[in-house]
Amino acid sequence: MAETDEPQDATPNVSDVEVVDAHSEAEAVAAIDAPVERGEPILQVRNLVKHFPLTQGILFKRQIGAVKAVDGVSFDLYQGETLGIVGESGCGKSTVAKLLMNLERATAGEIFYKGQDITRLSGRALKAVRRNIQMVFQDPYTSLNPRMTVGDIIGEPFDIHPEVAPKGDRRRKVQELLDVVGLNPEYINRYPHQFSGGQRQRIGIARGLALNPEIIICDEPVSALDVSVQAQVINLMERLQDEFNLSYIFIAHDLSIVRHISDRVGVMYLGRIAEIGSDEQIYDHPTHPYTQALLSAVPVPDPEAREHRERIILTGDVPSPANPPSGCRFRTRCWKAQDKCAEEVPLLAIPESFKGSDTPAAHESACHFAEEKDVVHVA
Numbered sequence: 001m002a003e004t005d006e007p008q009d010a011t012p013n014v015s016d017v018e019v020v021d022a023h024s025e026a027e028a029v030a031a032i033d034a035p036v037e038r039g040e041p042i043l044q045v046r047n048l049v050k051h052f053p054l055t056q057g058i059l060f061k062r063q064i065g066a067v068k069a070v071d072g073v074s075f076d077l078y079q080g081e082t083l084g085i086v087g088e089s090g091c092g093k094s095t096v097a098k099l100l101m102n103l104e105r106a107t108a109g110e111i112f113y114k115g116q117d118i119t120r121l122s123g124r125a126l127k128a129v130r131r132n133i134q135m136v137f138q139d140p141y142t143s144l145n146p147r148m149t150v151g152d153i154i155g156e157p158f159d160i161h162p163e164v165a166p167k168g169d170r171r172r173k174v175q176e177l178l179d180v181v182g183l184n185p186e187y188i189n190r191y192p193h194q195f196s197g198g199q200r201q202r203i204g205i206a207r208g209l210a211l212n213p214e215i216i217i218c219d220e221p222v223s224a225l226d227v228s229v230q231a232q233v234i235n236l237m238e239r240l241q242d243e244f245n246l247s248y249i250f251i252a253h254d255l256s257i258v259r260h261i262s263d264r265v266g267v268m269y270l271g272r273i274a275e276i277g278s279d280e281q282i283y284d285h286p287t288h289p290y291t292q293a294l295l296s297a298v299p300v301p302d303p304e305a306r307e308h309r310e311r312i313i314l315t316g317d318v319p320s321p322a323n324p325p326s327g328c329r330f331r332t333r334c335w336k337a338q339d340k341c342a343e344e345v346p347l348l349a350i351p352e353s354f355k356g357s358d359t360p361a362a363h364e365s366a367c368h369f370a371e372e373k374d375v376v377h378v379a
Ligand SMILES: Nc1ncnc2c1ncn2[C@@H]1O[C@H](COP(=O)(O)OP(=O)(O)OP(=O)(O)O)[C@@H](O)[C@H]1O
Pocket: 052, 067, 068, 069, 087, 088, 089, 090, 091, 092, 093, 094, 095, 096, 253, 321
């Protein structure tokens, strides 16, 4: 394929989208509320693009370019699974999350939720999607309004969706949610500053659960917490996933945390997915040089394993998403880069050399020269 600024083609092993042809709003709402079998795709993201315009001038603003924050991202989320998304700061993780939440409008691409493209929905159908897809944010210190009681914070979504908890039933419902996330229901009248970081994140999770969603998008939900508290919150999230049949998108930059909770992992670099596969495929059989470099930097507790691992130090800064390199975006930092890497965009696909084989290395990797490298396994 010739070098192009166009987003990547749909990846070969994302599932076919069964578009639900809803003619009326009522049909769309019915499709959105219909259950999905465990293991079936619940969210199908196709060639998602978000470009933020770069403007110049104070009075007469003119566009001089664009920050290509997300530039052709495709993946599926299956019912009941956790899909981890990892990558360095600025690679576009939070922008993907905001697009999925409809908090940002996509420049191009589609997001199918149960066969309905949510980038085109409005009215009752969009409201139904918003109820079913919730978010838990990174910072439990700033994401909770300090002037609201915990009861008001957790119960606020009921103002928009009173059908989930009628007025007279709200207090009981909020106390039930506090109990579910391991907080004392009697704390309902306390304020956020009266809680620890871990407890505040539990409040954020309770709020995320309030409308009985099917998908929760977690944007760095434990990054601001102490390591010991991180494990407790992760364990809580795993328990809630089983209890409420939830599907998670779990965004983080810490590869070891993502492995702990994820069934599959997508590695992002400069607005695109570099490699995606099951946790075993990504952690034990990575084929993309960027994933290999990230894994080589993960702390290894075992001193002997640490001694034998090869540390790959990436040189150079991450290029600006306003002016990404031609061809492979990772080429300016890749030790394997060749002429082809500057000329042709590598598609996210199972590499030819692994096609048809049952090795765990046979998973999608956007590299012209994808091959396994013995990187020390993460515990
Ligand atoms: N509203 C905006 N206007 C302009 N540029 C933006 C906007 N939001 C994000 N960006 C840019 O888009 C790119 C991706 O940002 P994003 O926040 O999605 O990255 P991230 O992977 O979540 O990073 P981090 O790990 O630091 O949270 C960055 O270069 C960022 O500066």
